[in-house]
Amino acid sequence: MDEQRPQTEGGVRDLYALLKRRGYLWPSFEIYGGVAGFYDLGPLGSLLRENVEALWRSKFVLEEGFQLVDCPNITPEIVFFHSGHLDKFSDVMVSCLECSRPFRADHLLEGGPGTDPALIARLFRDRGIVCPDCGGALSEPEEFNLMFSTRIGPGSDKRGYLRPETAQNIFINFSNLYRHARSRLPFGAAQIGRGFRNEISPRQGLVRLREFHMAEGEFFFDPLVEGFAPFSRYRDTMVNLVPASSPDATLRMDLGTAVEDGTITSEVLAHFMGATASFATSLGIAQERTRFRQHLPSEMAHYARDCWDLEISTSYGWVEMVGIADRSAYDLTQHSKGSGTDLSAFRRFDEPKVIEGTRLVPDMKVLGPIFRGRAREAGEIISSMDPSSAGSAIGEGIRIEIDGQHYDVPDNAYRIESFRDVVHQERFVPNVIEPSFGMDRLMFAILEHSYFEDPNRAEEGESGKVEPYRILRLDPGIAPVKCGVFPLLNREDLSRIARDLDADLRRQGLQTNYDASDSIGRRYARMDEIGTPFCATVDHDSLKDGCATIRERDTQMQKRIPLKDIPAIVKRMVGGEKTFSDM
RNA sequence: GCGGAUGUGGUCUAGCUCGGUAGGACCGUAGCUUCCCAAGCUACUUGCCCGGGUUCAAAUCCCGGCAUCCGCACCA
Numbered sequence: 001m002d003e004q005r006p007q008t009e010g011g012v013r014d015l016y017a018l019l020k021r022r023g024y025l026w027p028s029f030e031i032y033g034g035v036a037g038f039y040d041l042g043p044l045g046s047l048l049r050e051n052v053e054a055l056w057r058s059k060f061v062l063e064e065g066f067q068l069v070d071c072p073n074i075t076p077e078i079v080f081f082h083s084g085h086l087d088k089f090s091d092v093m094v095s096c097l098e099c100s101r102p103f104r105a106d107h108l109l110e111g112g113p114g115t116d117p118a119l120i121a122r123l124f125r126d127r128g129i130v131c132p133d134c135g136g137a138l139s140e141p142e143e144f145n146l147m148f149s150t151r152i153g154p155g156s157d158k159r160g161y162l163r164p165e166t167a168q169n170i171f172i173n174f175s176n177l178y179r180h181a182r183s184r185l186p187f188g189a190a191q192i193g194r195g196f197r198n199e200i201s202p203r204q205g206l207v208r209l210r211e212f213h214m215a216e217g218e219f220f221f222d223p224l225v226e227g228f229a230p231f232s233r234y235r236d237t238m239v240n241l242v243p244a245s246s247p248d249a250t251l252r253m254d255l256g257t258a259v260e261d262g263t264i265t266s267e268v269l270a271h272f273m274g275a276t277a278s279f280a281t282s283l284g285i286a287q288e289r290t291r292f293r294q295h296l297p298s299e300m301a302h303y304a305r306d307c308w309d310l311e312i313s314t315s316y317g318w319v320e321m322v323g324i325a326d327r328s329a330y331d332l333t334q335h336s337k338g339s340g341t342d343l344s345a346f347r348r349f350d351e352p353k354v355i356e357g358t359r360l361v362p363d364m365k366v367l368g369p370i371f372r373g374r375a376r377e378a379g380e381i382i383s384s385m386d387p388s389s390a391g392s393a394i395g396e397g398i399r400i401e402i403d404g405q406h407y408d409v410p411d412n413a414y415r416i417e418s419f420r421d422v423v424h425q426e427r428f429v430p431n432v433i434e435p436s437f438g439m440d441r442l443m444f445a446i447l448e449h450s451y452f453e454d455p456n457r458a459e460e461g462e463s464g465k466v467e468p469y470r471i472l473r474l475d476p477g478i479a480p481v482k483c484g485v486f487p488l489l490n491r492e493d494l495s496r497i498a499r500d501l502d503a504d505l506r507r508q509g510l511q512t513n514y515d516a517s518d519s520i521g522r523r524y525a526r527m528d529e530i531g532t533p534f535c536a537t538v539d540h541d542s543l544k545d546g547c548a549t550i551r552e553r554d555t556q557m558q559k560r561i562p563l564k565d566i567p568a569i570v571k572r573m574v575g576g577e578k579t580f581s582d583m
Numbered sequence: 584g585c586g587g588a589u590g591u592g593g594u595c596u597a598g599c600u601c602g603g604u605a606g607g608a609c610c611g612u613a614g615c616u617u618c619c620c621a622a623g624c625u626a627c628u629u630g631c632c633c634g635g636g637u638u639c640a641a642a643u644c645c646c647g648g649c650a651u652c653c654g655c656a657c658c659a
Contacts, residue, residue, distance in 0.1 A: 013652090014595095021594050021610065033633060033649045089658095146658070200584065200657050208658085301659070309659080320659060438659090457621080467595090467609065469621075489617045517612085521620035526610095528620095537619065549619070556620070 012315045015451045016205060018470055022530050024048065024447070025206070037202030037210030039440070044530055047480030047511060048443060049213065052283065053192055055478065056215045056437065059279045064230075066188035066217050067177055071169035073194055076152060077159040082338030083168050083331060085161075088302040089146040089197075146197050162196035167434060170218045171331040174343045178220075185345050185430055186221035186228075186268075192439075204316050206444040213439035220430040221268055222347055223328075228267040231255075234274020240291035250291055265306060269326060272435045276310050276322050283446050284475035289313040292324075303330045312445045321445060323436045329429040336429065344427040353423045358416055360385050366413040374402055382414050450474045450531060472531030473554055476574045482510040483570050484527040484535035490516045498538040501548065501563055505536075508567040510574065528553055534570055534580075538563075552580040559583050 019025050024045040028038035041049055060066045080086045123129075148162040163169070170177065170189045181187035192215045202208045221228075235256035242250050243263050251263070255270045264270045273292055280290055295307040303325070310322035336343040362379040371378045381400045398409050450473040457469035476482065485502040487494035495516055502514045513532060515523045520537065527535050537549045547560040550569075557580065561569060572578040 017594055027650080030650095034651085036650065197658080203652085295659090299659075307659095323659070467621085486619095488619070491617075519620085519622065520618055521622080523621090524619080525621040539619075551619080558619075 011451075011453070012205075012448070014453070014470075015448060018451075018472075018529060019045070019447065024530075037199055037208070039206060039209065044480040045443070048446075048474075048478060049439065051478040051480065052439060052443060052446070053213075053215065055282055056192065056279065056439075059275060059282070060188070060190050060215070060217050060435075064188060064217070064275060066190035066219075067180060069170060069173060069177070069189060069191050070193065071166070071173070071191060073162055073196070074150065074152065074160045075163045075168065077161065078338065079168055079172060079335075080147065080161055080164075082334045083171075084302050084334065085147065085164060085168075086145075089164060146199070148196050148198050164197050165195050165436070166191040166193045166214055166216045167218060167327075167331070167436070170216075171343075171432075172335055172339075174220070174332055174335075175341065178345055183346065186219060186225075188217050188219040190215065190217040206440045207314075207316055207319055209440055215437040215439055217272075217435045218327075219268065219272065219433045219435075220345070221433070222345075222428065223431040224347070224428075228271050231259075231267040231271040231274070234271055234278070237274045237277055238287075239273065239277055240287075242291055242293040244294040244296050247293075247296065264308070265326070266433075268433050269306070269308070269324065272324050272433055273308055273310075276324060276435055276437075280310065280312070280321075280442075282475075283442065283478060284473075285312060285445060285449060289449065291318070293318070301325065303327050305330075312442075314445055314448055319441060319445070321438055321441050323434075325434045325436065327432040327434050329431050331432065332429050342427075343429065345430050346425040347428050348425045349423070355421045355423060356419070358418045359383065360414050361417045362414045366410065370410075370413070371402075371407070377402055378407070378409070382409065446474065446478065447472065469525065469528070471528045471553065474531035474533070476533040477576055479531045479533050479574075480511060481513045481527070481530060481532040482534065482574050483512050484523065484532050485512050485514045486520065486523050486535065486537045487516055488520060488537050488539040493543060494538050494540070497542055497548075497563065498536075501536060501538065501566060504567045505570065508571050510567065510570055524551065534573065536561075536566055536570075550580075550583070555580070557581075 020027075022044060023042035026040045026042055027034045028040045029035050057068070061068050077086065080089075147164050150160050150162070152158045152160040170191060173189070177187070177189045178185075193213070194211055195214045196211050199208055199210055202210055235254065237255050238252060239255060239258070240250050240252055241258060241263060251258075253263075255264065255274050258264045259267055259270045264273065277287075277290065277292075281287065289312055291311050291313075292308045293311050295304070295309065300307055305328045306326040308324045309320040310324070311318040312321050313319075332343045335341070360382050362382040364375060364379055367375045367378050367382075378400060381402070382398075385398070385400075398414075400407055400409055452471045452473060453468035454471065455468055472479075483505055485498050485505065487498040498516075499514065502512050505512045513527065513530075515526065517523070524535060531553075533553050535551045535553075537551065539549065542548055542563065545560070546564070547562050548566060549558050550561050550566065551558045559580070561583065569578070569583065573580060
């Protein structure tokens, strides 16, 4: 084919122009000049996003069984205090007054000065710190937090933030989710929603936004359990890997081998890399334009122990679309400590563990009169004592300490008992693998990869300027409009049939676009430009044979199909059950 | 946040040097044509990024802001 995928910067601009012209996306707040880092999705963009999200739900909620939740965007400060975001997403910045280079203040100071700008300002003055580049004087330190802040409630000083990731809602709901999962591991929870980051300089269109759509899954599992049975589904999946150990080489191998040779550290991690690769394929992203790159230790987020990004090749270069992070037990541990709520799960033993030994049993009847209000506390201390270390004391009385006071405990206040306990389970904090998807970036990659210009079908304007024929070869499953519906001629008898067909298609849940204006070729061109995979045209023969012509976008092939069968057939082709050539 | 470039209907652009009625193409709308791959004809809608200044007069010159692109920095 002579069609070209534009790789140039100009090509991306043409694509953005098309997306804006055809109602996929518009810069937000445009009539007031716009604000960087915000985009509105137009009618087609909204449908596209719904379709991408629906595929994500079918992959992760239906197929992987993740529990879907939906939680507030506004989050009280304490959550991010304990998750570490308050600290890690806040930087105190200074810049050189001479050469205007910005620096993170803590990079210029020894010994972790914290995030108080006043304290840092004093340290800078005391130590006479100047610009490490040119020796110029430095500006006053200023705090910059990547999270948008707000206040919760009027007149309240309860600070809140717009969440920078959706994950925290799931972690703090762990107990509810665990109970809902009938207290069994492993299980996953997912959220599709918005995230907010007050980026210093958002750029590159949909790639770096201040408010963006994300879909995140948190998969909770027991790290002591070896292997992961569902991984068999992706064991043979071939992927491109760029491990941290050889950041300049791309290895092509199947996930099973990658786990065996230690390139990927666990089957759970590899499983979700496989699920991610499969999801990308279902979006119509070509395998050869994807790779998984492992983070270098220096680029890991504060919560991550290991992380593989799915990167997709775009005209901006390789762009991170999905982060698959091993968050270990970090978040649950932090929130458990921070809230005082137990966020652990039970590990059931295959064979119950039998623990035999001896222990001290206090006799509260004796302790009561001696310790009075402190009797319960004394009893607890005694039962927690180890009889073997207390052994020598037995028969001689034992000493305990309450609030710094020492007491002798008489021999008749306790007895030694041997016991045999059968333990079936123990508590532990589950580990987490998190696949986190940047939906806007994925949409951009899908659009860019499906954008083609065909110079052979170019249209020449009067000024001699050549407008290429533009096609979005979107996968039928995610295309916002599934079928264009046209009467060949704008005549009452034809348009009545076409309108009926249009209504039938919509009743089948298929988004259509009815169009009777201009020439038939122009109408096909319009549909090609917004990525509509099929068009149905009613012509004079339809009056006699009850058929219409179905035309396929990518091949321009046409077939006659009975009107009454068209909705079901289009639905099957959109669902991927049949192809056009099967008809 | 710094430096550079840029900002004209929905889109692409001419005009800016040298101030004087903002022009074209595409897209869109309505009609004609009655038509299976952007045909043609007619009519129409829509614009100088925002604010201030200079001037008789500003798309044009000056100042400030905002936005976009590139580089630096930041960020995942």
